[in-house]
Amino acid sequence: MIIRCPYCGPRDVIEFTYQGDATRRRPDPASSDQDAWNSYIYDRTNPGGSHREFWLHGGGCRQHLVITRDMTTHAISSVAFARSIVAGESS
Amino acid sequence: MVELAHATRLHPLQAGNPDVASASVTLADNATRVSLRSRADAVAALSGTLGLALPTKPKTTATSGSRAALWLGPDEWLIIDDVDSSVAADLAEAKVLHSAVDISHRNVGIIVDGRGAAAVVNGGCPQDLSLKAFPVGAASRTVLGKIEIVLWRNAENRFRVECWRSFANYAYAFLRESARDVAV
Numbered sequence: 228m229i230i231r232c233p234y235c236g237p238r239d240v241i242e243f244t245y246q247g248d249a250t251r252r253r254p255d256p257a258s259s260d261q262d263a264w265n266s267y268i269y270d271r272t273n274p275g276g277s278h279r280e281f282w283l284h285g286g287g288c289r290q291h292l293v294i295t296r297d298m299t300t301h302a303i304s305s306v307a308f309a310r311s312i313v314a315g316e317s318s
Numbered sequence: 319m320v321e322l323a324h325a326t327r328l329h330p331l332q333a334g335n336p337d338v339a340s341a342s343v344t345l346a347d348n349a350t351r352v353s354l355r356s357r358a359d360a361v362a363a364l365s366g367t368l369g370l371a372l373p374t375k376p377k378t379t380a381t382s383g384s385r386a387a388l389w390l391g392p393d394e395w396l397i398i399d400d401v402d403s404s405v406a407a408d409l410a411e412a413k414v415l416h417s418a419v420d421i422s423h424r425n426v427g428i429i430v431d432g433r434g435a436a437a438v439v440n441g442g443c444p445q446d447l448s449l450k451a452f453p454v455g456a457a458s459r460t461v462l463g464k465i466e467i468v469l470w471r472n473a474e475n476r477f478r479v480e481c482w483r484s485f486a487n488y489a490y491a492f493l494r495e496s497a498r499d500v501a502v
C-alpha cells in the first residue's frame with residue numbers, strides 16, 4: 228500500500244504507523260455517561276467501505292495524518308494533516 | 319586434466335565482505351551532528367548563524383563547505399559537519415526560539431558507494447531512488463529493513479546512511495549483505 232503524504236509524496240506503508248479510528252468523538256471529559264464512554268472506547272463500526280483513520284508518518288516527516296481509505300480495496304481517497312481536521316467530523 | 323570450480327566458502331558470521339566493484343559499504347568519519355527544531359519564523363535567523371539557507375522543501379538539503387542541513391520535517395533538520403565544527407556554538411548565537419541538541423554520538427554514518435549503491439540501499443528501503451524521484455542532494459528520513467534511518471544522496475552513486483548507534487551493527491550488516499547480493 229502506498230500513502231501519499233502531503234509533504235513527502237508517495238511512500239510505502241511501512242514508513243507509517245496506524246493510529247486508530249478517526250471517526251470517534253470523545254465525550255465531554257466531565258461527562259459521567261457510562262454508555263457514552265463505553266461506546267467511545269469499545270465500539271467500532273468496522274465498515275466494509277470508506278473509513279477515516281489516523282496515521283503517523285514516523286519514518287518520514289513525523290506528521291499526523293487523517294486518511295480516508297476503502298477498507299475492502301485499500302484505495303485511499305484523501306490524505307490530510309490531522310491538525311487541519313477535527314477528529315470526529317464526517318468526511 | 320579436469321578443472322574444478324569451487325564456490326568460495328564464507329564463514330556464516332561473515333556478513334558479506336563484498337569485493338564486488340559495484341558497491342562498497344564503509345563507515346563514515348566521526349562527525350558533528352545537531353538535531354535542530356524550530357518554527358518557520360525562526361528559519362531566516364538560524365540560517366544566518368549557520369551560514370547556509372535551511373531547506374524548507376521536503377527531501378532537500380543545503381550545504382556550505384563541510385556543513386550540511388537535511389530537511390527531515392516541517393520543523394526539523396539534521397545538521398552534519400566535520401567532527402571539530404562549531405555548529406552548536408553557532409546556533410547559540412541565534413536569539414530566536416529554537417531547540418538544538420547535539421546528537422553527534424547518537425548517530426553512526428555509513429557510506430554506500432558505487433554504481434550499485436541505489437540497489438544496495440533499496441535492498442531494505444522502499445523509497446524510489448531513481449534520480450528523478452531522489453536526485454543528488456536529496457535526503458529523507460525513511461526505513462531500512464526494520465529500523466529508521468536518514469538517507470542522503472551525496473552523488474549519483476553515493477549515499478550516506480545515518481542510523482542510531484544501537485542499530486549500527488544491524489544497519490552495517492544489512493547493507494553489506496545487500497551489497498553481496500548486488501552484482502550489477
Ligand SMILES: [Zn+2]
Nearest residue numbers: 232235284288
Ligand atoms: Zn511525510
